[in-house]
Amino acid sequence: xxxxxxxxxxxxxxxxxxxxxGMAHLLRPxxxxxxxxxxxxxxxxxxxxxxxxxxxxxxxxxxxxxxDFATAxxxxxxxxxxxxxxxPKLNEPYLMLHSFEQQ
Numbered sequence: 642x643x644x645x646x647x648x649x650x651x652x653x654x655x656x657x658x659x660x661x662x663g664m665a666h667l668l669r670p671x672x673x674x675x676x677x678x679x680x681x682x683x684x685x686x687x688x689x690x691x692x693x694x695x696x697x698x699x700x701x702x703x704x705x706x707x708x709d710f711a712t713a714x715x716x717x718x719x720x721x722x723x724x725x726x727x728x729p730k731l732n733e734p735y736l737m738l739h740s741f742e743q744q
Contacts, residue, residue, distance in 0.1 A: 642709060644690045654692070654699040673698045679705070 649656040653673050663671035670676055675698040677687055682702045687693055689702040725731040 642690065645709070648690065648699055660701070670701070674701065675699070676701050676703050676706075678703050 645656060648654040655672075656674065659672035659674040660670050663669055663674070673692075675693075675696065677685070677700055679702055682688065682700065685693075687700045687702070689700065689705040692699050721731060
């Protein structure tokens with residue numbers, strides 16, 4: 642959905658700053674970005690990736706956001722081998738898992 646880029650390029654609704662950083666540091670969006678769920682969005686008359694003028698926030702519907710994220714991941718996964726040739730960090734393990742024996 643091209644609206645993600647549009648909002649990410651906006652200083653007011655920058656998804657990197659307000660969504661990514663908020664989730665990473667506060668476990669919730671910050672600034673002018675808000676989460677809701679499908680049921681509540683229907684009750685409140687909100688829509689995904691639409692600014693609610695009453696609260697002046699960009700509304701993200703969690704289930705729709707998750708669906709869009711999964712779609713983006715499915716599109717990215719086949720590209721990873723080629724991207725890893727140009728970006729060495731993609732070859733590094735993200736999380737080291739170790740096996741532990743029970744004592």
